[in-house]
Amino acid sequence: MDLRLMVDSLPQLLLGMLATLELVALSGALGVVLAVPVALARVSPRAWVRAAPLGYIFFLRGTPLLVQIFLVYYGLGQFETVRESVLWPVLREAYWCAIIAFTLNTSAYTAEILRGAIQAVPPGEVEAARALGMSHALTLRRVVLPRAVRMALPAYGNEVILMVKGSALASTITLLDLTGMARTIIAKTYKPLEIFLAAGLLYLLITLVITRLIRRAETHLSTTANPRPKGRP
Amino acid sequence: MDTPALEALDIHKSFLGHEVLRGVSVRARDGEVIAILGSSGSGKSTFLRCVNFLEVPESGTVRVGGEEVRVRRKRNGYAFDQKQINRLRARVGFVFQSFNLWPHRSVLDNIVEAPVHVRRIPRPEAVARAESLLEKVGMADRRDLYPNQLSGGQQQRAAIARALAMDPDVILFDEPTSALDPELVGEVLGVIRRLAEEGRTMLIVTHEMGFAREVSDRTVFLHQGRVEEEGESSEVFAGPASDRMRRFLSGHLT
């Protein structure tokens, strides 16, 4: 074991870790933004609205993330309309292709998590809102979504961790995320054991921190835990 | 004659072809307390829920303070105006058997939610009103607690304050004490009794016969989706006209 090498590669690996965090954070945030309307469609009283995102969810959950990344990265460029569009400078970049693939992928999983949580909101609480004259939209915004988000948190924490690990696939389209960076270092040093071990430890660190953050958010938003005195004795 | 505070006329409702309400009509004068009695499955809850359209009746008319909602059957579904129903609901309070407070909001926030977001009352004003309502239901010292930190009786009193906060013309109670431990029933009935003394118009579904007899002005007895008997509570309880009501009462006064 070349401990020295592990330590020496740390600065570069940390750069890779930053890239990983950025990928996950950006596509995670965009994924949530996409997931909310998809989840709302899934619980619509209208059957055709409910059915609309089914294909989207089925495809994104039913195919490997790697295939989705390749489809965006290699596939989009096949279309002349894409190559000629104003978006081409963006869609040409591996970075944005990874963001797009990750965003779509996580949005499908997040939408399903959120749908489950929305359906788990006790109907009596929704009726209480409706009985006070709250409109459908207001009830959604003030009662259903806040309740659902709290219930979805544990499952969403899982999804974020899966996303961190899945983000390693970005290295297959030349991105220098944590895994990508490890592979570049190994190409120069021929020491896969040390470098992958160091990278693995950094992934563990990320997972650990995320688990903690989610748990803290859970207690903070909890409705069963300790009282939250807001500046009152 | 003064116009009634609430009229629910000829309400029909069925579930999957089973007729649960077969033309029930109830009128409440301003300040009147009406007890709605009947055995399990007679349609009491369904009727209350139809009054504020938590359940959409197949036909019937509901009138509250000048707002009239009439339901007619269309070819595909029912014709009604959601905005109008929301306006009606804002004037009709509903107190549920299972309280249905929102667990993610403090007691105070449960109460100011609808005044602020439905009636658009400025928050400080709504908070001040909520505090006086909490005082009234004996919960002033609990305003910052969350629903699951409260006993059932306290939750129901908070739920009553939440309904009162909209300053409703009528309040509907669906078995407000049935989910409570026996020792907590009294505190909730006490609050409702005080509302009656204030002259609130209320429809109360309850199995607490002593309470119904004492608090209500009139009693409506439902049987299989029809009004079987109706009258001044003092008379109805003293000597019910129908056999069914007599049997019902003797079964409940044991």
Ligand SMILES: Nc1ncnc2c1ncn2[C@@H]1O[C@H](COP(=O)(O)OP(=O)(O)OP(=O)(O)O)[C@@H](O)[C@H]1O
């Ligand atoms: N959502 C529903 N779907 C199908 N049937 C229903 C529904 N709600 C009520 N019913 C039926 O309608 C009938 C009347 O029910 P309702 O709840 O109004 O009775 P109730 O008088 O309130 O009885 P209880 O004293 O038990 O509360 C019952 O036979 C019940 O099974």
Ligand SMILES: [Mg+2]
């Ligand atoms: Mg009932």
